[in-house]
Amino acid sequence: MSTDHVETSASIVSVSRHEHDIDTSNYLKAGYTLKSWLLTVDHKRIALLYLFGVTFFFIIGGILAFLIRLELVTPKGDLVSSDTYNRLFTQHGIIMIFLFLVPAIPGVFGNFLIPLMIGARDLAFPRINLASWYMYMAGALLTVVSMAMGGVDTGWTFYTPYSTTFSNGAVVTAGLGIFIIGFSSVFTGLNFAVTIHKMRAPGMTWFRLPLFVWAHYATSLIMLLGTPVLAITILLVAVERIWKVGLFDPSLGGDPILFQHLFWFYSHPAVYIMILPAMGVMSELFSTFSKKPVFGYEFIAMSSLAIAIVGFFVWGHHMLVSGQSEFAGLIFSALSFLVAIPSAVKVFNWTATLYKGSISFSTPMIYAFGFIGLFAIGGLTGLFLACLGMDYHVHDTYFVVAHFHYVMVGATIMGFLGALHYWWPKMTGKMYPEGWGQLAAIVIFLGFNFTFFPQFLLGYLGMPRHYHEYVPEFQILHILSSAGAMILGIGYLMPFTYLAYSVFYGKKAPANPWGATGLEWRTPSPPPVHNFDSIPTVDSKPYDYRTIREELSHVARA
Amino acid sequence: MNHVMPDHVVPLRVYLLVFIALIILTAITVQVAYIDLGLLNTPIAIIIASIKASLVVLYFMHVRYSEKLILLVVFVSIFTLILLFGFALSDYLTRYWIMLPIR
Numbered sequence: 001m002s003t004d005h006v007e008t009s010a011s012i013v014s015v016s017r018h019e020h021d022i023d024t025s026n027y028l029k030a031g032y033t034l035k036s037w038l039l040t041v042d043h044k045r046i047a048l049l050y051l052f053g054v055t056f057f058f059i060i061g062g063i064l065a066f067l068i069r070l071e072l073v074t075p076k077g078d079l080v081s082s083d084t085y086n087r088l089f090t091q092h093g094i095i096m097i098f099l100f101l102v103p104a105i106p107g108v109f110g111n112f113l114i115p116l117m118i119g120a121r122d123l124a125f126p127r128i129n130l131a132s133w134y135m136y137m138a139g140a141l142l143t144v145v146s147m148a149m150g151g152v153d154t155g156w157t158f159y160t161p162y163s164t165t166f167s168n169g170a171v172v173t174a175g176l177g178i179f180i181i182g183f184s185s186v187f188t189g190l191n192f193a194v195t196i197h198k199m200r201a202p203g204m205t206w207f208r209l210p211l212f213v214w215a216h217y218a219t220s221l222i223m224l225l226g227t228p229v230l231a232i233t234i235l236l237v238a239v240e241r242i243w244k245v246g247l248f249d250p251s252l253g254g255d256p257i258l259f260q261h262l263f264w265f266y267s268h269p270a271v272y273i274m275i276l277p278a279m280g281v282m283s284e285l286f287s288t289f290s291k292k293p294v295f296g297y298e299f300i301a302m303s304s305l306a307i308a309i310v311g312f313f314v315w316g317h318h319m320l321v322s323g324q325s326e327f328a329g330l331i332f333s334a335l336s337f338l339v340a341i342p343s344a345v346k347v348f349n350w351t352a353t354l355y356k357g358s359i360s361f362s363t364p365m366i367y368a369f370g371f372i373g374l375f376a377i378g379g380l381t382g383l384f385l386a387c388l389g390m391d392y393h394v395h396d397t398y399f400v401v402a403h404f405h406y407v408m409v410g411a412t413i414m415g416f417l418g419a420l421h422y423w424w425p426k427m428t429g430k431m432y433p434e435g436w437g438q439l440a441a442i443v444i445f446l447g448f449n450f451t452f453f454p455q456f457l458l459g460y461l462g463m464p465r466h467y468h469e470y471v472p473e474f475q476i477l478h479i480l481s482s483a484g485a486m487i488l489g490i491g492y493l494m495p496f497t498y499l500a501y502s503v504f505y506g507k508k509a510p511a512n513p514w515g516a517t518g519l520e521w522r523t524p525s526p527p528p529v530h531n532f533d534s535i536p537t538v539d540s541k542p543y544d545y546r547t548i549r550e551e552l553s554h555v556a557r558a
Numbered sequence: 559m560n561h562v563m564p565d566h567v568v569p570l571r572v573y574l575l576v577f578i579a580l581i582i583l584t585a586i587t588v589q590v591a592y593i594d595l596g597l598l599n600t601p602i603a604i605i606i607a608s609i610k611a612s613l614v615v616l617y618f619m620h621v622r623y624s625e626k627l628i629l630l631v632v633f634v635s636i637f638t639l640i641l642l643f644g645f646a647l648s649d650y651l652t653r654y655w656i657m658l659p660i661r
Contacts, residue, residue: 197627225638261646312641316649326656328649 024529041126050107061095069482085468086153093156105277116520119201124194132187139180146174160248160259164240175234182231189223203538214301215280218308230266264315278415288516289365290357293543303342336386363437367418370445378406399459425509429526444491450484566623
C-alpha cells in the first residue's frame with residue numbers, strides 16, 4: 001500500500017519540477033498559467049475544471065428549461081413550433097442528465113475530496129483523471145454541436161424505431177457525444193474504485209471511511225458496470241440508422257423493446273449514479289451540523305451498496321406499458337419496491353442523527369433538510385409509478401415528469417449546492433456570505449416545489465408529457481409551474497453571484513470552519529499541492545467529535 | 559496488498575496445454591455445427607464457447623494466479639452480464655404466455 005503513495009507523490013514532484021519557484025503550499029497558487037490548469041494532474045484542479053464544465057452546461061440546460069416553461073404559459077403553441085419544442089425538451093434532457101447530473105457531484109466533489117478523505121496524495125491514476133475531463137468536454141461539445149446541426153427530437157431516451165428511422169435530427173452526432181461522455185464516466189469510476197481499494201491511509205479501514213466515500217464507491221461500481229451497456233446501445237442505434245441493420249426496427253426484423261431493455265439497463269442505475277453521491281454529501285452534512293456521529297453508520301454504508309445492486313434489478317418498471325411481458329412487469333414492479341428499503345434506511349438514519357444533536361441551520365444544512373423533503377416526495381411518488389395498475393393511469397404524463405425531477409434533479413441539486421457551500425471554504429480558502437446563502441437555499445427549495453408540485457396534479461388529471469399545446473383548464477397549473485420556475489431561476493442565480501464575489505472579497509476561511517471531522521479538514525484551506533505533508537494515520541471511527549472539539553478549543557486558546 | 563510480489567511465473571507447458579485444449583474445443587464446435595441437435599444447437603455452442611473463454615481468462619489472462627480482488631471483478635462482471643440477459647429473457651420467454659386483445 002505504501003508504494004502507491006510514493007509513486008504518486010513522485011510523479012507530482014517530477015511534474016512540478018518543470019516550473020520554477022512554484023508555491024506548493026496552496027494548490028491554487030501552484031502556477032497561474034493556462035497550461036498549469038489545462039495540463040494539471042492535481043485532482044483538486046481537475047475538480048475545479050469539472051466545476052466550470054458542469055456549471056457552463058447547467059446554464060445552457062437551464063436556458064432550455066426556461067424556454068420550455070415560457071412556451072407552456074399559454075395553452076396554444078404560440079412561442080415555438082411543435083418540431084422546435086420536441087428539440088427543446090430533448091436537448092434539455094440530454095444536457096441536464098449526461099452533462100450535468102451524472103458528472104456533477106463525482107466530477108467535482110468526488111475528485112476533490114476522495115483523496116483528501118482517505119488520506120492519499122492523489123487519485124490512483126492522475127492522468128486518466130485528466131483524460132476523463134477532456135473526454136467529458138469533447139463529448140459535451142459534440143452534444144452541443146448536434147444542437148447547432150438542427151438538434152435531436154427523440155427525447156433523451158432515443159427510443160427506437162423512431163430514433164433509427166423517422167427522426168430527422170442529428171441523432172448520430174448527439175449519440176456519439178453521449179458515447180464519448182460514457183468513457184469519461186468509466187474513467188472516473190475506475191479511478192475512484194481503485195483509489196478507494198488501494199490508497200487508503202494506514203489505519204483507514206473500510207468501516208472508518210467517511211460515508212461520502214462509501215457512496216462514491218457504490219457510484220463508481222455502477223459507472224463501471226452500467227455505462228458500457230449504454231455506450232454500445234447508442235452505437236447500435238447509429239448502426240441501424242446508418243446501415244439499416246435490423247436490430248430494433250420491426251420492419252427489418254428487430255424488436256423495439258430490446259432497445260428499451262438495453263437502454264434502461266444503464267439508465268435506471270444512472271439515476272443512482274446521480275443520487276448516491278448526493279446521499280453521501282447528506283451523510284456528511286447531517287453529521288457535521290448536528291455535531292453527532294451518523295446514526296447507524298454501517299447501515300448507511302451498506303444501503304449505498306444495496307441501492308447500487310438492487311438498482312440493476314428494476315429497469316423494467318420503465319416499460320410496464322411498453323408491450324413487455326406482463327409477467328416480467330410483475331417481477332420488475334415487485335423488485336422496484338425493494339429500492340425503497342435502503343433509501344428509507346438512509347432517510348431514517350439521517351433524521352435519527354439529528355436526535356439530541358446540536359443542530360445549526362447553516363446554509364449546507366438547509367440544503368440537507370431540503371434534500372430530505374424533495375427526496376421523500378420524489379421517492380414515494382416513485383412507488384406510485386412502480387405499481388402496475390397506477391402506472392397505466394399516469395404513465396407518460398406530467399406525474400412522471402414531476403416524479404423524476406423531484407428525485408433526480410431536486411435531490412442531486414440539493415446535494416450539489418449543499419456540497420458546494422460546505423466545501424467552498426476548503427476549495428477556495430474563502431467564506432461565502434452566510435445570510436445570502438441561507439436565503440438562496442430557501443428560495444431554491446420553495447421555487448423547486450412551486451415548479452414541480454403542480455405537475456403532479458397536472459399529470460394525475462391527464463396532461464401528457466412532451467406536448468406544448470394543451471386544453472385550457474390546465475393553464476392555471478402550468479402558470480403556477482412556470483412562475484415557480486422563475487423563482488427557481490432567481491434562486492440559482494444567487495449562489496452564482498455571491499460565490500463569485502466571495503472568491504475575491506470573501507473572508508479568509510480557517511482550516512476547519514464547521515468544526516467537522518474528516519481528514520480533509522486537517523489540511524489548510526485551500527490544501528497544499530501534496531494534500532498532506534506526511535500521510536496521516538487513522539486510529540478511530542469516523543465522525544468522532546470529542547477529539548475534534550478538544551483540538552479546536554486547543555487552537556482557540558493558542 | 560503486497561505490490562512488490564513478482565508476477566507468478568507460469569510454466570510454458572501450461573500455456574501449450576491450454577492452447578491445445580482451445581484448438582480441440584474449436585474443432586468440436588466445428589464438428590457439432592454439422593450435426594442437427596434441434597433445441598440443443600445453441601446451448602451446446604454457448605457451453606463450449608464459455609469453456610474456451612474461461613480457459614483464456616483463467617490462464618492466458620492470469621486470473622487464476624491473481625489476488626482475490628481480481629477474481630471478484632471477474633465474477634461481478636459475469637454476474638452483471640447474467641442480470642442483463644436473465645431479466646431481458648424474463649420478458650422474451652414469457653411475453654406470449656397470455657394473449658391480450660391489444661396484441
